[in-house]
Amino acid sequence: MTTDPVPTGRATTEPPAGPARARPRPVEPADLPALAAMNDAAAPAVNRLGLDGLAVHVPRCDLAVVIDDDGGSPAGFLLALAPGADYDSENYRWFSSHRPGSLYVDRIVVAPDTHGQGLGRALYAAADECAAALGLGEITCEVNLEPPNPGSLAFHSRLGFTQVGEQSTKGGSVRVALLARPLPR
Template identity: 55%
Template sequence: MPLAPRPLTPTDLPAALALNNAAAPHVNVLDADGLARLWAWAAVALGARGDDGGLLGFLLALPPDLPYDSANYRWVVGRRPQFLYVDRVVVTPGARGRGVGRALYRAALDAARCEGYASVVCEVNERPPNPGSLAFHAALGFGVIGRCDHGPHDKAVVFLERAGAA
């Protein structure tokens, strides 16, 4: 099934919120206001839809100059000058392995290149472990640039980067 991600719109946000929160703990749970704020800040906000128009997945990527109170985002801001930060990419379980995530990332990488970002950066949980996401990002050419352990009762993440967006 060839996918052509389209801009994520305000009418997509309820479905995106449901997908996001069903994917916990691999992404942080959000309320409607939190998702709307990330969507409004996003330099890239994409959705992939199935033949029935239902949302199969979405990606939100942020520029480096936001007042975003995320320890992971702040970690990247302090270490990379010009980046596009993938805050979250979520694919519904039934669509995994069908190219949805790859199509979302391909479109985000194209947008990053067109907008002149030096790299695309994200983080993936190491605690709780998310080996599928680590393998997915490695296959897309992302490499490790650092790690952050938020404490024994919280998440530990690995930061990944793909330099050049082409």
């Protein structure tokens, strides 16, 4: 897990007041119950992990960051893995094979009541910084096409992600768009 995952401040506009001014920080063990609840509430956009699954997954991530709301409670988080991680995900394996020089964002979850406040952008800025520090040239992720997740597709499109593939996972019950974006210059 990266210990200094701060955004680079590449944004060209001042973020709105409130949580977006907060900086992503490393996930701490005390965050895990709130993050597990937030993650599982976001299903089916992300798969449920529960507290035990998240506690196993976070340490294998090269980037695990959280951003707090104005009250100091987690309002969003991002987990990402670099090439060569010990992670048995169909989507991670696809990117490892087809986009080997990328930082794979396994999940980004932002509390619904904080959407539109810049938290997702701040979390992705931390991913950009991590990828650059690791010498990787792009960020990759997947977004559900079935069941549909149009809000996430629109958000990722605004960040410059383009579709580089598509696949069915979980025995054909989920279809995903595989997305990539080069690091900002």
